[in-house]
Amino acid sequence: MSSGFLKRLGALVVQVLVVWGIATYFKQSLPAYPIGILTVFCINAILALSWNLVAGFTGQFSMGHAGFMAIGAYTSALLMMKAGWPFLPSLIAGGTLSGFAGFLIGFPSLRLVGDYLSVVTLGFQYIITAILNNTVKLTGGGLGLAGVPFKSTLPVTAVILVITMWLITNLVHSKHGRSFVSVKEDEIAARSVGIDTTTYKIMAFVISSFFAGIGGALIGHYMMYLHPDIFNYQKTVEVISMVILGGIGSLTGSIAGAFGITLLPEVFRNLATLFGSWGLAAAGAFVKKGWTVFYAIMFLLIMLTRPQGLIGRKELTWESIGKIRLFKKLQKKEV
């Protein structure tokens, strides 16, 4: 045990406590609507981090993450409902089973690259949906699974996000993290310096799908209802767009992207109401019906002007915020 390790662990505990405190305060003082948005943001951020690890860092473009989420969600929900397990073990079991699925799906990734891998993982997601739809006795099938216990409160999801971020950041800044990146950068070169790319690809899939499973389970415990269609390919695309918006290969970018993608529909929804209340009923209706168009246009503009995402491959730190031109100007003025 070194002092450095204890210090970092202490910092994590402090972070968890602070986030728990703030989230609990929010939960008590804010109306349900913003709390809901924040909770969904936390879950989305976990999902974005998970996808970023396998795609952004290891370069394996998975299109099947909704499948992993579904496994985590149904496992955790069913364990609580039918086996009477407590929340935390169910959640971890959901993540673990999903991680096991990641291990299985990791195998085709050894032979397939790029588009081929995407198609296989997409197929995996459809298989999961099909299984869920046809195991009516266990999962409710197309009728959905109602009565999932509500456990994803804001403090719980926020703390899980902090821990996820801590673990994934640690992992990225280690020899394992560097090996992940080397697989993405140049597989032949990676092998030539003794990196077993096969193992690292599977490892990336397992870890990523573990966290995807956790995120999926939290979705279930937030919505209190599960349906196979929640975990269709659009859910995957949503997570992918968060990562791409924030910056592929940047962890803080994933969080920023998750925040943006969670918030934007709400912004448009409120804008529509606002226009309506100003008596601009036509404009309100336009925004309400056509917001997805704005959404798409915004996305296109970002991809055209900043194809590397808002943050790019860098990490957002307090230091880097200080370096932003706007803040520099402000600092100079103060001097």
Add this chain to the structure above:
Amino acid sequence: MSFFNVENLTIKFGGLTAVDRVNLHVDEGEIVGLIGPNGAGKTTVFNLITGVYMPDTGSITFKGTNLVNMKPNQIAERGIVRTFQNIRLFKGLTVYDNIRTAGHLRIPYSFVHSLLHTGLYERREKECRENADKLLGMVGLLDRKDEISASLPYGMQRRVEIARALALKPSLLLLDEPAAGMNPQECVELIDFIRKVKNEFSTTILIIEHHMDVIMNICERMYVLNFGKLLTEGTPSEIQNDPKVIEAYLGEEQEDVED
């Protein structure tokens, strides 16, 4: 038991026998050259040694173990590390991270330590950083360690690649045309550099090169390949005066007249 031995190495691509029954051996501490005209199969020999290709027949033994059927990473683990003719760096990473990525084999700690950043992780990473600093100091790139490797000039990228290979503490280093694209001055520097590498790391080197002044200067012994076959073997002066080698490089006199 010989240090490094290749026997009867053959690989066919369709109808083309790219490497045809090649025998070569390298003793510990030597610098051995591998030359030949374009398309002679030099790089293919490297690809066979490092496990990128599987040979059709033949054996490759290194310190008594057979390397045939091993994966490239297993061969690198055993201490045979190469550079590439067309430089393969981790382009998006900094120079520093390139070196540290390669050093991962020599810094043992498990996944749990990575996840939790334990004390062991901390000590091993410190070793890794110190080692990377040392290597970069040696190749003279310490001041540019935080630059993205793809943004460096060509000659420097070569040196990063060699430093990256050295991060594995190889016992046999395979250099594939390290002087490609270098001017005469840079070639002289490279010769000194390779000698320095050999002495400081006490590594054995097998080198492919087209620049005759480089290879004649540093190699104690060399092999000449032509059309996949071993043409001859000898010391630089023997090779320079060998009519077969001259013929392979310049063609027969008669043909020249006809041209």
